[in-house]
Amino acid sequence: MKEYEKAGVSISRGDEFIRKIKTLVRSTYDRDNPNANRVLSDIGHFGAFYDINFTNIKNPVLVSSVDGVGTKLKIAIMMNKHDTIGQDLVNHCVNDILCSGAQPLFFLDYLAFGRLNPDVAEQIMIGLSKACRENHCALIGGETAEMPDLYNESDYDISGTIVGIVEKDKIIDGKDINKGDVLLGLKSNGLHTNGYSLVRKVLLSKYKVDDFIPELNSTLGEELLRIHKSYLKIVFPLLNKFNIKGISHITGGGIVGNTKRIVPDNLKVKIDWFSWDIPEIFRLIQRTGKISDEEMREVFNLGIGMILIVDKSLVDDLKNELKKLDEEILIIGEIE
Numbered sequence: 277m278k279e280y281e282k283a284g285v286s287i288s289r290g291d292e293f294i295r296k297i298k299t300l301v302r303s304t305y306d307r308d309n310p311n312a313n314r315v316l317s318d319i320g321h322f323g324a325f326y327d328i329n330f331t332n333i334k335n336p337v338l339v340s341s342v343d344g345v346g347t348k349l350k351i352a353i354m355m356n357k358h359d360t361i362g363q364d365l366v367n368h369c370v371n372d373i374l375c376s377g378a379q380p381l382f383f384l385d386y387l388a389f390g391r392l393n394p395d396v397a398e399q400i401m402i403g404l405s406k407a408c409r410e411n412h413c414a415l416i417g418g419e420t421a422e423m424p425d426l427y428n429e430s431d432y433d434i435s436g437t438i439v440g441i442v443e444k445d446k447i448i449d450g451k452d453i454n455k456g457d458v459l460l461g462l463k464s465n466g467l468h469t470n471g472y473s474l475v476r477k478v479l480l481s482k483y484k485v486d487d488f489i490p491e492l493n494s495t496l497g498e499e500l501l502r503i504h505k506s507y508l509k510i511v512f513p514l515l516n517k518f519n520i521k522g523i524s525h526i527t528g529g530g531i532v533g534n535t536k537r538i539v540p541d542n543l544k545v546k547i548d549w550f551s552w553d554i555p556e557i558f559r560l561i562q563r564t565g566k567i568s569d570e571e572m573r574e575v576f577n578l579g580i581g582m583i584l585i586v587d588k589s590l591v592d593d594l595k596n597e598l599k600k601l602d603e604e605i606l607i608i609g610e611i612e
Contacts, residue, residue: 280606303405305414315382315414324417326382328441335444339378341369344435347472348500353430354485355497358396361434362403364469367506368527369438370411371582374508375523375538376450377515378440380413386435387420390427400434411579412507413438446515450522450538450585457521458588459535459545459609462510464581466502466557470528471575475500478565491556491590500539507582510603514584518594522585531608533574539611547609580608 305315316325330336345364352361362385366552370380385404387397397420408415429435467475483489485497492499507525514520524535535545549569561567572578584605586594591607598605 285415303409309542315416324382324384324404325605326414326416326439330441333441333443337378337379337442337444337447339373339376339440339442340438341372342435342437343372344433345469345504346438347476348352348467348469349431349433350476351472351485351497351500353432354502357497357501358399358569359403360501360503362365362400362405363407363557364403364504365434366407366411366435366438367504368469369436369526370407370413370440370506370508371504373438373440374501374511374582375448375525375559377446377520377523378442378478379508379512380411380440382414382416382439383408383522384416384437385418386429386437387418387432388434389422389432390424391429392422394421396432404436405514407506411506432462448515448520448523451540452519453521453543453585455543455611456588457585457611458591458607459547459611460584460586460591460594461580461606461608462582463583463604463606464504464526464554464555464577466499466555468527468577468581470506470577472500473564474550474567474575475561478561478567482564489560491560501518510583510601511517511582514594514597517597518586518590520584520586522583524583526581526583528575530574530576531578531580531583535585538585543611545609546612548607549573549609552579552606583608585611 314327316327328336328338343365345361345368348364349361352358366383366384369383372379382405387400389397404417456513483496485500486495488495489499511523522538524538526534531547532545539545558572558576561576562572584594595605
């Protein structure tokens with residue numbers, strides 16, 4: 277055994293991983309992706325190349341975001357289920373740039389392991405590539421590292437960077453939001469990727485991940501690994517039909533904390549907290565941990581994953597439009 281491998285880092289494991297994922301990565305360049313033929317490089321280069329000659333966009337603006345999935349990873353590791361965590365990551369990043377009106381172009385991932393397990397890493401990449409295909413986003417680059425002195429052998433971390441594009445005069449920045457505009461909520465798919473440090477502290481002191489929870493109609497682990505929902509196919513088609521003044525992605529900081537980021541300083545967000553049914557997982561967390569309403573609202577999305585801010589005259593038309601997608605939209609507040 278070579279000295280580097282004795283130190284805990286295996287070049288051969290890394291090479292095996294690269295061989296495993298080549299087909300997965302190339303699957304994000306398929307013909308259904310309108311941006312696929314813009315990828316000019318293949319796996320193995322020191323940088324990824326992407327053609328940004330957009331003849332259909334007059335003044336293109338690139339929009340970027342970087343994020344992780346936090347300690348939701350701990351649940352994936354406990355359950356030995358790794359094929360959804362990559363979907364969480366991609367969808368989270370897609371939603372972030374969607375708030376500016378941008379559509380995704382390409383994605384880059386970063387994976388760090390205590391000890392690289394090629395099979396686990398492949399499962400993560402299956403999720404990453406699946407979500408990239410679903411969001412028409414090319415997975416064009418990434419980095420994988422083994423760091424035995426930093427992570428335990430079975431632990432890993434993941435982050436991702438997304439780059440998207442928007443027409444300059446179609447950027448959604450909230451500057452046109454006015455008093456009387458309404459907040460329309462789109463439902464979340466559970467916790468998404470936030471609040472897991474509190475969730476683990478509260479729920480895992482009483483339950484195991486494989487415990488079946490009748491009020492959830494699933495095991496606890498299955499509920500906690502529900503995939504972070506992408507709103508791209510729901511919201512992006514609306515942008516050319518309706519004047520969407522603001523979009524907020526409800527992540528860490530809750531509904532008010534995220535939405536006030538896009539509201540002009542002279543206005544404030546008023547939420548009707550009783551205008552929708554809060555999913556049972558949040559009620560379970562609150563009951564078990566004896567957590568106040570105020571803290572729950574600061575930490576979790578409480579069943580609302582994205583908010584659109586529009587003039588109240590558009591509400592009925594938007595509701596009818598979203599019915600075609602079997603998507604419910606809820607009036608959850610207004611701008612004061």
